[in-house]
Amino acid sequence: MKVTDKLTITNEDCFDMLRRTESNSIDLVLTDPPYGMDYQSNNRKDKHKKIEGDSSLEWLPDWINEIKRVSKDDSHLYIWCSWHKVDIFKQEIEKHFKIKNLMVWAKKGGGMGDLKGGYGGCHELCFFINNGKNLNGRRDTDVIDKAYRTGNLYHPTQKPVNLMAYLIEKSSVEGDIVMDCFSGSGSTALACHETNRYFIGSELDKEFYDISVRRIKNDINQQRLF
Amino acid sequence: MKVTDKLTITNEDCFDMLRRTESNSIDLVLTDPPYGMDYQSNNRKDKHKKIEGDSSLEWLPDWINEIKRVSKDDSHLYIWCSWHKVDIFKQEIEKHFKIKNLMVWAKKGGGMGDLKGGYGGCHELCFFINNGKNLNGRRDTDVIDKAYRTGNLYHPTQKPVNLMAYLIEKSSVEGDIVMDCFSGSGSTALACHETNRYFIGSELDKEFYDISVRRIKNDINQQRLF
DNA sequence: ACTACGGTTGAATCCTGAA
């Protein structure tokens, strides 16, 4: 569905979207896939359901393969990941790409989990692949510790729009085409609207898909960006 | 060699040291092994030589196996690592241990490497394994971004003494036995002196071994800890 | 501008009971 002139989100499996996508056509891949940890937020239980398709990483090899095909020769890619499965992601990605950085997002707020025998988990990882373009702006570090809020209002694992917008501006210019295969509640799409990029995305879960469409329309009407 | 009453460092391969070490005898393993990336700082090439035995990780499986044997049933382990080989380290460690956290040390100061096409590398990773004791003190996060300075005075990948001391105090009590198989310029040993723990370590490279012994003696005499 | 305080939250882990 064309949500706006430049933003297209479809309610389908990402492989269906990828199949229709031309080879060598995407400027920037920015995506937050299921981490493969069978995640269910048990925090205030009624709020969020379990993540669909998060119980294995079987999709990963074919997915990387397709991503390789559709991304331009000088594209940039950002693939989010948690440390629990970082080895699998790294090895699959390296079959097709040369990883440039493993970035760390040092999140604000305490983490949950073991309160006595472990440290509170406060970071997420992101693979950065550079197929041949410079980064925009000043030289930043691979640790992102700016004041980005989590704010999981719509999706249990939602990323902040301004975090996504930051990466988009580092790695693309206005009018570029950005792809997110796991669009979720639409944070990447919103960041593209904010930064004037084209967006192509898919989200399998009907509920999140609907939320993302509504969220974008609302935010655009109200000129309010989360 | 017994450098002090409580600090022992030997100039040998760590497997020789491990062979002499009793099973189930070490309270805390805290070590910064060769990262397996053939490290040579491009910054002032003459300053640091290549790290011996750093070109492959062949030693890793046997080493983990020995570490498993010598560490106590309720021990803690910290194993430093860079993201370049994080997949290999993780998979080898997980053959014998359950990893509790992947910690991130967000270093201060700019990183080196590609100035245009990549982010500056400003972090190092550290696997934390908890075999069954609580951590001391308040609940901290898995991102360490306190003002620990690198200051590679003696060794190209030297860790700050106060960073090591922090981890030692989180995971042991006075009189505990701490092991570092890759003692380098002796930062872990110094941190043990500072926190009144026993230390057993080995360093293969004669030059670094000598430096570490001199450094410890100096620092103890001058009551000055780096 | 700065501090004080209370409310809210987190890609979690542990524990319990059932299969």
Added chain:
DNA sequence: GTTCAGGATTCAACCGTAG
């Protein structure tokens, strides 16, 4: 025994408001 799924729990950091 062992695995598995669901519910309870927890604290430090962050946000917003008030002083």
